[in-house]
Amino acid sequence: MARVIEVKELTKYYGSLLAVDHITFHVNRGEIFGFLGPNGAGKTTTVRMLTGLTTPTSGTAIVVGHDVVREPRAAKRKIGLLPEASNVYTELSVWDNVMFSGEIHGVPGRERQRRAKELLEMFGLYNRRRQKAGKLSKGLKRRLSIAMALIHEPEVLFLDEPTSGLDVQSTRLVRQIIRRLNRSGTTIFLTTHNMEEANTLCHRIAVINRGKLAAVDTPERLKAVAERTHSVVVSFSTRPRGLKEKLGKLPAVESVLEEGDKFRLYTRDPPVVLESLLELARAEGMKIISLNTLGPTLEDVFIRLTGG
């Protein structure tokens, strides 16, 4: 499979602060590649280096065949960037924003108009094309930002926390757009701290923490890393004193987490825990209101890998 991004030993220092520490990975053409990590892990710094916004301290990054340090303009022609903040020009109309983006990306006049119309229609913004971008809601600004990033038909689209701060409806729409773009052949590099987003959207995920890569794999294979972290979630009709401690002492229970009116019991052996839970409920005269066994989530993997 052709590689569109190839990163080797990429490192970034801000003064004495090590933001990204010798990371190596690649992204295949046509992939949705997730870059997952907590705040301050180095996700945005990595995107800034790959898109030529900041210069790496050391290491190399080849994007669509071009070194981002030696041939930044050639690399930039092939990529689109949606930064974390929707950086639209609030004083310009929706139409002018897209046209300006096309102009600075060297899209010729007629082609620019055709693409702008097509994109604004695709994102449901064409009827608002004369409206000032500053008047748009956060979700619509996000859509406009994506349209601006796509005007020159980039091969790779970098999305930095694309759904951060959006309402449920806008989040859903942005995710649909990402899938649609990917189906039409655009490679997507997506940073997120949202496990669910990474799980449902990405073909492969890199987990970054404190500037270092903790793992790179498919969501399912990453989950297998945490295969032992099954859990049983239970809630009872009553909560006698010391219940949490009693649950913690049950056979095969490794740890107990209180989650609202429920308890989550981490275990390697869910059937043993289920039996002992029933016994405990009988002994204490409690009714079990709900009982669920859960496999490892990407969040478990993330916590395991990042030491969170």
Add this chain to the structure above:
Amino acid sequence: MAAWAIAKKDFKCYYARPGSIMFGIMFPLFMFLSFIVGRNLPLEEALPGLTSMVVMFSASSIGPFSIPLERRLKTFDRLLAAPISFYAILAGKVMAGALYGLAIGLVPVTVGTLILGARLADPTALTISLIVSSACFAAMGVMFASFPTENPGNVTIAMNFIRLPMLFISGVFIPLNRIPATIRLAALISPLTYANDLARIAYGVGGIMNIALDALGLIVFTIAFSILGSILHYKLREGIETSRRRS
């Protein structure tokens, strides 16, 4: 092309705003009144200083405001992420500032000559003065905007430390041939001196140099500000990234 696109965008975003337009009308008007009212000064003596001062303040005002603001709103990243050279970005900013300076500079010229009847001795000198000094002061403003900050106020304060003393050493208030020789030497390092001298030639009240020398002086300053500005913007970018990361 990219530079022109940026200049057009800046015009729509910053220069065509009501505040900027009001500034463009009110600033020369009040300056005009403060120059003329209560002073027994021929119009031709007052107009050169007034015109060059208005061009300096207007051409160098919005660039230093827009760049830190764009850094804060992250729209500057949009320019940096585009496949254009860094020089094209700065050239676009300079172009917008120069056009604004030129337009505002035409206000005292128009009022002075067409309405109040001041005699224009050398229109060529005035044209050169307006065009080249607009570009020069716009480049000066963009150079100051390299100051690694996301707060426009920080740049404006720093700029005024330079712009205000320039008014007193460049022959704007008192013609250069009437000021002490030491200050006259200092005047040579101020681009406003050359702009003002050209305007004085234009209005026929006598400059201390000639058109070619004044124009050359302004061109040299424009090139120097542009080169220095590009270097500073490029070098200090990392400082902005670092402070952003630490905050």
